[in-house]
Amino acid sequence: MPKIILENVTKRFDKFVAVENLNMVIEDREFITLLGPSGCGKTTTLRMIAGLETPTEGKITIGDEVVFDSERGINLSPAKRDIGFLFQNYALWPHMTVYQNIAFGLENLKWPKDEIRKRVTEMLQMMKIEEFEKRYPSELSGGQQQRVAIARTLAPKPKVLFMDEPLSNLDAKLRLEMRTELKRLHVDTDSTFVYVTHDQLEAMTLATRVCLIKNGLLQQYAPPLEVYNKPANLFVADFVGNPTMNMLQGKAKKIDDTHAEVEFLGHKVKFESEVPFASFNEKVVVGIRPEFIQVDEGPYEGEIYATLPAGMETTVKLEVNKEIVTSMKFGAVDYQYGAKVKFDITGSGVILFDADTTDRFAMGKVTLIK
Amino acid sequence: MTEIKKQKFKNNLKAYFSKPANIITVLFLVLLIVAVVIPLFTLLIGSFKINGNQEALYTGIPDGSFTIAHWKELLTSKDFDYAQIKFWDPLFKSCLMSLLSCLVAVGFGGTVAWFITRSDLPFKKFISTVFVFPYIMPAWSMAMFWENFFKNTAINAGKGILQAVTGICVPESVVYGFFPCAMCLGLHYAPFAYILIGGILRNMDANLEEAATVLKASRLKILTRVTLPIVMPALISTVLLVFSSSISAFTVPFFLNKSSINSGNNFISISVQMRSLINSGFTKGQGYVIAIVLMIFSLAIITLNNWFTGKRKSFTTVTGKSGQVSLVKLGKARMVIAVILVVIVAFFAIMPMVSFAMESLLEVPGDLSTFTLKYWLSTEPFEGSNKGDTIGILRSGIMWAAMGRSLLLSLLVSLIAGTFGILIGYAVSHKRGSKAASLLSDIAFLPYLIPAMSFGAVYLALSYTKGFTWLDGSFFLLLLVGAFKFMPFASRTGTNAMLQLSGEIEEAAVITGTPWWKRMTRVLFPIQKSSFMSGYLLPFISCMREMSLFVLLAASYTTLVTTVLQEYSRTGLTQASNAINLLIIVFVLVIQYVVNKLTGASIDKGVGG
Numbered sequence: 016m017p018k019i020i021l022e023n024v025t026k027r028f029d030k031f032v033a034v035e036n037l038n039m040v041i042e043d044r045e046f047i048t049l050l051g052p053s054g055c056g057k058t059t060t061l062r063m064i065a066g067l068e069t070p071t072e073g074k075i076t077i078g079d080e081v082v083f084d085s086e087r088g089i090n091l092s093p094a095k096r097d098i099g100f101l102f103q104n105y106a107l108w109p110h111m112t113v114y115q116n117i118a119f120g121l122e123n124l125k126w127p128k129d130e131i132r133k134r135v136t137e138m139l140q141m142m143k144i145e146e147f148e149k150r151y152p153s154e155l156s157g158g159q160q161q162r163v164a165i166a167r168t169l170a171p172k173p174k175v176l177f178m179d180e181p182l183s184n185l186d187a188k189l190r191l192e193m194r195t196e197l198k199r200l201h202v203d204t205d206s207t208f209v210y211v212t213h214d215q216l217e218a219m220t221l222a223t224r225v226c227l228i229k230n231g232l233l234q235q236y237a238p239p240l241e242v243y244n245k246p247a248n249l250f251v252a253d254f255v256g257n258p259t260m261n262m263l264q265g266k267a268k269k270i271d272d273t274h275a276e277v278e279f280l281g282h283k284v285k286f287e288s289e290v291p292f293a294s295f296n297e298k299v300v301v302g303i304r305p306e307f308i309q310v311d312e313g314p315y316e317g318e319i320y321a322t323l324p325a326g327m328e329t330t331v332k333l334e335v336n337k338e339i340v341t342s343m344k345f346g347a348v349d350y351q352y353g354a355k356v357k358f359d360i361t362g363s364g365v366i367l368f369d370a371d372t373t374d375r376f377a378m379g380k381v382t383l384i385k
Numbered sequence: 386m387t388e389i390k391k392q393k394f395k396n397n398l399k400a401y402f403s404k405p406a407n408i409i410t411v412l413f414l415v416l417l418i419v420a421v422v423i424p425l426f427t428l429l430i431g432s433f434k435i436n437g438n439q440e441a442l443y444t445g446i447p448d449g450s451f452t453i454a455h456w457k458e459l460l461t462s463k464d465f466d467y468a469q470i471k472f473w474d475p476l477f478k479s480c481l482m483s484l485l486s487c488l489v490a491v492g493f494g495g496t497v498a499w500f501i502t503r504s505d506l507p508f509k510k511f512i513s514t515v516f517v518f519p520y521i522m523p524a525w526s527m528a529m530f531w532e533n534f535f536k537n538t539a540i541n542a543g544k545g546i547l548q549a550v551t552g553i554c555v556p557e558s559v560v561y562g563f564f565p566c567a568m569c570l571g572l573h574y575a576p577f578a579y580i581l582i583g584g585i586l587r588n589m590d591a592n593l594e595e596a597a598t599v600l601k602a603s604r605l606k607i608l609t610r611v612t613l614p615i616v617m618p619a620l621i622s623t624v625l626l627v628f629s630s631s632i633s634a635f636t637v638p639f640f641l642n643k644s645s646i647n648s649g650n651n652f653i654s655i656s657v658q659m660r661s662l663i664n665s666g667f668t669k670g671q672g673y674v675i676a677i678v679l680m681i682f683s684l685a686i687i688t689l690n691n692w693f694t695g696k697r698k699s700f701t702t703v704t705g706k707s708g709q710v711s712l713v714k715l716g717k718a719r720m721v722i723a724v725i726l727v728v729i730v731a732f733f734a735i736m737p738m739v740s741f742a743m744e745s746l747l748e749v750p751g752d753l754s755t756f757t758l759k760y761w762l763s764t765e766p767f768e769g770s771n772k773g774d775t776i777g778i779l780r781s782g783i784m785w786a787a788m789g790r791s792l793l794l795s796l797l798v799s800l801i802a803g804t805f806g807i808l809i810g811y812a813v814s815h816k817r818g819s820k821a822a823s824l825l826s827d828i829a830f831l832p833y834l835i836p837a838m839s840f841g842a843v844y845l846a847l848s849y850t851k852g853f854t855w856l857d858g859s860f861f862l863l864l865l866v867g868a869f870k871f872m873p874f875a876s877r878t879g880t881n882a883m884l885q886l887s888g889e890i891e892e893a894a895v896i897t898g899t900p901w902w903k904r905m906t907r908v909l910f911p912i913q914k915s916s917f918m919s920g921y922l923l924p925f926i927s928c929m930r931e932m933s934l935f936v937l938l939a940a941s942y943t944t945l946v947t948t949v950l951q952e953y954s955r956t957g958l959t960q961a962s963n964a965i966n967l968l969i970i971v972f973v974l975v976i977q978y979v980v981n982k983l984t985g986a987s988i989d990k991g992v993g994g
Contacts, residue, residue: 092598123603
């Protein structure tokens with residue numbers, strides 16, 4: 016039911032443009048993450064949809080209702096938008112007990128007392144915080160406060176739930192746990208989630224679609240795996256994925272619509288795309304995910320720069336033609352510094368970015384010529 | 386074994402005193418105990434003993450002997466209703482007055498604070514700048530302005546502004562007595578409430594209110610269920626501090642307790658009562674009793690305050706990420722509210738100065754045809770003056786000499802109090818959590834709780850004590866009193882500023898071998914310059930405009946500019962006292978402005994803390 020549509024939404028603070036001409040459709044029951052470095056306008060976007068911030072221009076629709084339209088002067092208050100909002104610092108009221116915090120929203124909806132009691136108990140059980148009912152927020156740990164905040168937000172059963180970096184104040188272990196729970200919650204509550212984060216891993220693992228924003232401009236809006244495999248430009252490629260994608264300067268020569276000759280790392284390779292090139296530029300950046308670089312065997316050679324074993328996998332950094340190439344290897348291995356190793360570039364996920372516009376224009380596989 | 390223990394003790398001692406923070410702590414603990422605790426003790430003793438021959442004559446008990454006569458007579462004597470008239474009535478009325486002034490201060494200051502921090506009101510800059518003027522002005526300015534504005538010929542007090550402009554004569558109880566005292570104190574402390582409450586509102590996480598908005602709470606409900614409970618500790622602190630300041634306020638009731646016609650409207654506040662008891666040689670001891678009672682009031686209030694703010698729902702989690710504050714839109718009312726506020730604020734901030742200027746320029750108050758510059762410039766004594774020395778104040782050697790002394794005193798007081806404040810701040814922040822540190826910080830704050838008059842009385846009692854008589858009436862005594870009375874402001878600002886600096890900043894300098902002195906002057910001071918300068922500015926301004934504190938101690942009325950003012954006012958030289966008052970206000974405002982522009986220091990950094 017609630018589909019959220021943003022049309023040409025712009026927000027300016029004096030001269031500084033926080034969000035520029037954003038167009039976006041969030042389908043019902045989606046789990047969207049707004050991802051980007053700090054100060055990129057993602058929180059502002061979320062707050063504008065929630066009604067906590069007034070856009071300078073544009074139109075926002077939630078469900079069938081226009082909640083904001085600069086041209087018609089419509090601006091619904093957050094209370095009328097039927098939403099839930101989870102704040103980064105939880106914003107629990109320090110003078111109310113856990114129970115009072117959760118019940119507050121239901122009281123505003125004029126629920127009968129016993130219904131409120133029932134619903135709050137249900138939420139307390141769901142978040143596993145029954146025993147803290149009578150405590151004050153300052154007497155809870157960060158993770159417990161977080162659960163109370165979620166319970167408070169979910170209690171009135173909002174159709175849309177907005178979350179502003181809700182896990183950033185938690186420690187790493189708890190964050191992992193809460194991620195799983197949020198994903199479960201999304202399934203259980205049947206509502207639309209919009210989630211702001213600067214953590215690319217969080218965005219990738221949680222979302223059905225990721226919206227990448229840089230300096231107030233939308234970069235890519237697609238499912239996580241598409242964002243990972245087919246980044247729209249160098250910014251997206253660099254921001255998503257850990258370790259980051261290898262980005263190597265190169266020169267390309269077009270052979271036909273799907274073939275090109277590319278020079279990089281001191282080698283000349285044949286590039287073969289499955290679909291015709293979207294455009295073409297001779298100055299390219301060759302983007303290769305670390306997992307497509309296989310060490311030990313292959314036609315290329317490099318020198319070990321560093322190895323970073325993490326147990327399950329090992330990051331191997333190679334120096335090739337004075338450039339550093341990152342590769343991933345399954346399992347724990349160790350190499351001697353400076354040792355010469357062979358490697359191969361596998362798969363059909365090698366990407367060519369236009370070095371001038373930074374946009375992706377081709378994806379395919381490479382074979383060594385010399 | 387014992388040799389080892391001795392060695393260990395010696396080494397421990399050596400290690401302890403190798404840290405500057407420890408040296409400062411010990412030094413200041415000793416100094417403050419001598420300067421604050423001992424005089425307090427003297428006062429306490431003074432209330433239990435016969436002070437001087439006159440008192441011995443009056444009570445029939447030999448001089449110097451121990452007695453509870455002062456307490457007994459003042460608190461219980463039924464002769465001519467003595468206790469009732471001299472103590473209980475003034476105390477009760479003063480309490481009522483203070484309650485009313487709290488209401489005015491918190492209501493007015495709190496409302497302005499809310500509009501400034503939480504709404505899209507226009508002219509915020511103007512309002513917030515001008516609104517604090519009444520707090521920067523001497524406390525009695527509002528009282529003088531009140532009198533200038535409302536006095537009228539119907540009550541035999543000369544034409545005031547209101548009568549001159551509209552012809553309206555208000556009844557005497559509006560001009561003098563209980564009601565105007567409460568109003569003037571309330572208006573004087575409203576900026577104080579504004580600074581305290583505004584500070585909390587500014588620091589309060591706006592998300593707390595937004596969370597309520599999202600959960601569909603009405604604006605009224607957000608205010609009553611979320612905002613007010615969260616600012617409640619600040620509100621209570623404000624009420625308590627305004628109450629304790631009001632009940633011990635001397636100057637305002639002193640200026641407004643005149644009763645021109647015999648209407649029985651005479652309002653004697655407890656502090657005015659104290660002063661008249663102490664000034665009479667027969668009842669000094671009873672005056673000390675009131676001083677102690679006032680102090681007990683303040684201590685009780687501060688204890689209450691700590692109890693309120695230290696409860697389970699402690700609001701330590703209040704501050705947070707509040708970068709994105711969405712301001713309440715006032716809509717159509719925006720301009721109306723803004724204009725009303727600007728007018729009110731400007732009225733109470735600027736009109737007093739206009740009125741002082743007017744009063745000082747008119748021979749017959751309210752009659753523009755009697756315009757004259759003689760109260761400023763005349764070289765001849767005024768007619769009707771019973772003092773031969775009262776000539777135009779800009780030419781009066783007495784006034785300038787007093788001004789010079791006031792300036793010198795304030796400068797020295799601010800230097801001592803400010804520097805001590807920084808040092809105490811350094812020690813307290815370094816030894817945070819230790820018993821010595823909290824003791825030091827408590828004792829340094831003690832003078833704040835002691836009403837200015839009582840503090841004066843404390844040192845007065847001391848200067849009559851054997852061995853200290855050389856202090857009596859000396860400039861050094863004034864300096865001592867001023868420096869310690871105004872140190873709480875400085876030590877609070879100093880401590881807050883030091884606490885904001887992370888320890889690593891100094892440690893980085895320690896590791897490179899920078900000596901302590903250099904760390905203070907080259908590293909710590911420059912970083913928190915504006916805060917530290919506030920620690921100097923506040924004592925300076927407070928001292929410059931202070932009267933209650935010095936009024937008991939000054940050797941003669943010519944000692945300080947404020948005592949000259951008080952004497953002129955007492956002897957009916959209204960024009961001259963208005964002129965001097967204007968001079969002090971302009972002087973203080975200019976200094977505060979210049980210091981603020983040069984260093985970024987400001988008074989609102991000092992109070993509250």
